[in-house]
Structure formats: C-alpha cells, structure tokens
Amino acid sequence: MSEHAITLDLNQKSVHVTVAADAFLVDVLRDKLALMGTKYACGMGECGACTVLLDDEPVFACLVLAVETEGRRVITVEGLGANGALHPLQRTFADRGAVQCGFCTPGMLVSAAALLARDPHPDEPRIRAALSGNLCRCTGYTKIVEAVQAAAELG
Ligand code: FES
Ligand code: FES
Known part of the structure; x- marks a missing residue:
C-alpha cells in the first residue's frame, strides 16, 4: 500500500x-x-x-x-483543554461521577465539547441527542448528562 x-x-x-x-x-x-x-x-x-x-x-x-x-x-x-488547564467538561465528569471504567469517556467528552461549542446551554434532550452516538456500558448515562449540564452552568 x-x-x-x-x-x-x-x-x-x-x-x-x-x-x-x-x-x-x-x-x-x-x-x-x-x-x-x-x-x-x-x-x-x-x-x-x-x-x-x-x-x-x-x-x-x-x-x-x-x-x-x-x-x-x-x-x-x-x-480539549486550553493552556494546560482541563476543559470544564473534564472537571465536571470527574466531579460528578460520570467516569467509571473510562473507556467511553474520551469520546463522550469530545462529543459533549462539540455540543457546548454550538449550543452553550442545551437542555437534557439535546444533550442526550448529541451523545446518542457514544455508548457507555457502565454509567447508565444519567451522571454523564448531569456532568454536561454542570459544565454548561460553568459557562
Ligand atoms: S471504535 Fe469507532 S465508533 Fe467504535
Ligand atoms: S464509563 Fe465504562 S463504558 Fe462508559
């Protein structure tokens, strides 16, 4: 090749x-x-x-x-982070228990970051829709959605 x-x-x-x-x-x-x-x-x-x-x-x-x-x-x-600092999503995922095995986490973070960049204050259905292509076997998604909402509140 x-x-x-x-x-x-x-x-x-x-x-x-x-x-x-x-x-x-x-x-x-x-x-x-x-x-x-x-x-x-x-x-x-x-x-x-x-x-x-x-x-x-x-x-x-x-x-x-x-x-x-x-x-x-x-x-x-x-x-995702800037100037050596974590992206707000990385902090809220850790703080809100949105990470268990962590295998899905990088992809979740990237999809969530794209969502917040285009829609800084998404409601829950929009968050779930934006993350619908990212599968998680561990968390049941609720804590992930909460972490995205918390990051949105941080602005
Ligand atoms: S490894 Fe790419 S979508 Fe699953
Ligand atoms: S935290 Fe294990 S797959 Fe999502």
Whole structure:
C-alpha cells in the first residue's frame, strides 16, 4: 500500500506524518502519534469510543482515512483543554461521577465539547441527542448528562 506524507493541524499544532493510503485516523493517532486518549472498540462507527473533532465536527476516527485529514483541523481529547488547564467538561465528569471504567469517556467528552461549542446551554434532550452516538456500558448515562449540564452552568 502506498504511503502519503500529510500535514494536519492536530491539537493546535502543525503535524507532519506519513500514513498508508488505507490507514484510519484512529490508528494513526494511537500508533504513530502516541495520542492514546482516542479509544478503539468496535471499528465500525457503532460505539463512539474513537470520536474526535474534524474541523469542529465530531467524527468517528475509525471510519475516517488519515489521508482525508490533510490540511484540516483535528482535535482529540488531549486537545480539549486550553493552556494546560482541563476543559470544564473534564472537571465536571470527574466531579460528578460520570467516569467509571473510562473507556467511553474520551469520546463522550469530545462529543459533549462539540455540543457546548454550538449550543452553550442545551437542555437534557439535546444533550442526550448529541451523545446518542457514544455508548457507555457502565454509567447508565444519567451522571454523564448531569456532568454536561454542570459544565454548561460553568459557562
Ligand atoms: S471504535 Fe469507532 S465508533 Fe467504535
Ligand atoms: S464509563 Fe465504562 S463504558 Fe462508559
């Protein structure tokens, strides 16, 4: 399989990486760029564990070819915070017991961050709709929704 040199804006930094034409973004993030926050589970766009932002929109990194990110902006869970501080969602997820095993958490955080960026004060149905592509086997979702509401209140 041919290799391609690509440049993308990853977590606010310009990154150059060589990828196979058929390499998925989740694998490049984890295996080539050591960003292990993005999780791999189903590999089929069913669970949301691999969610990242591509030009500010949540996408499943297991379905996006790395070459598609050439010249585009990617944010992973590692890039959600600013200036070394946690994103408010990262604080409220921890404070509100929205994290159990944690496997879904990076994808949840990324989807929730995208929601709050476009809709700073979502009601519960909108939160649940925004997180509907992210599966959690542990929490029953209630504490996750509460954590998103608490982050929205922090502004
Ligand atoms: S690993 Fe990508 S959606 Fe499940
Ligand atoms: S906290 Fe375990 S899958 Fe969500």
